[in-house]
Amino acid sequence: MAKPNGAHQSALQHTLIYKVEVCLPLGRCMKKAFLPCCLSSSSCNSGSMDKTVVLITGCSEGGIGHALARAFAARDCQVVATSRSLSSMADLKNDPRFFLQELDVLSDGSVVQSVANAIERFGRIDVLVNNAGVLCVGPIAEVPLSSMQRTFETNVFGAMRLIQAVVPHMASGRKGTVANVGSITVQAPGPWSGVYTATKAALHSLTDSLRLELKPLGIDVINIVPGGTKSNIANSAIASYSRMPEWKLYGPYEAGIRARATLSQGMKPAPTEAFAKEAVARILKKNPPAWFSYGRYSTIFSILHYMPLFFKDFMWRRIMKL
């Protein structure tokens, strides 16, 4: 069983993981016989069977998507690695395990084209990982609506665009796995990242409904929920924060608000490769768990999820000096 983030695993953490990985899938034990052995836990390629084809969004070098691409390839999968720019995946270019595609989750045309290219090349997509995402930092009362919309467009509708493009292909083969990358912030929403957290809360909710709706089509759905994990997310967040207007009501809090952009990277984030290896192991399981969380503070947030609101408010006020 995986150990989230090193040596600090408590008995409680064991219990949580047991609940998440063992109890949740128990109700799903009537797995259909036609489920491919290429999605077994030992390896994604078995004998003469074709490789499992995995499409991942947001695979820029240094991020979680890139590490996921490498971890799937290490498990003998064929990876359709996508990002907004091929240059951000240049290191994967000459490796036949990767089929590189430029894909912007905001664009219908881009998504349709990349999915068509993957289907034409490999005949199917077995696993879809909706990883692409952006952070949005700022006080909800003042973040421009255009920034809010772009965050929802990327984190929520971008994932839905991929799902609607890929699921019909999976359904025709009556097999497949969809993995959506959420966030632990949903379990205890704090200040200054409310828009981002709302997008991930929407994604978590959609993921839970999708899991039920896609079950009859033979498709599994898993929510991959990172805690703090090393990536480029803070750099991107700082870049978009620098385009925010000057806050009118929150001048005294500016430093704290800006610091939220780098929070996940500031406090010993989990190594990207470790996150990816553990996530891929869950996604490729014959009966994937409904939920997999890993990374810095993932255990603490799992506990906070069950705490009363007054406690969470108290905690955030103390931490953020509100």
Ligand SMILES: NC(=O)c1ccc[n+]([C@@H]2O[C@H](COP(=O)([O-])OP(=O)(O)OC[C@H]3O[C@@H](n4cnc5c(N)ncnc54)[C@H](OP(=O)(O)O)[C@@H]3O)[C@@H](O)[C@H]2O)c1
């Ligand atoms: N790192 C953490 O601590 C953490 C914690 C919780 C959740 N997450 C989630 O993990 C996922 C991966 O993030 P990360 O931490 O690896 O951050 P990252 O290094 O910034 O990677 C984000 C990826 O999404 C891509 N992307 C952004 N907008 C896109 C668009 N319109 N179309 C296609 N791709 C787009 C980025 O492309 P560009 O390189 O072109 O910008 C990049 O490849 C995100 O969903 C994030 O919310 C991360």
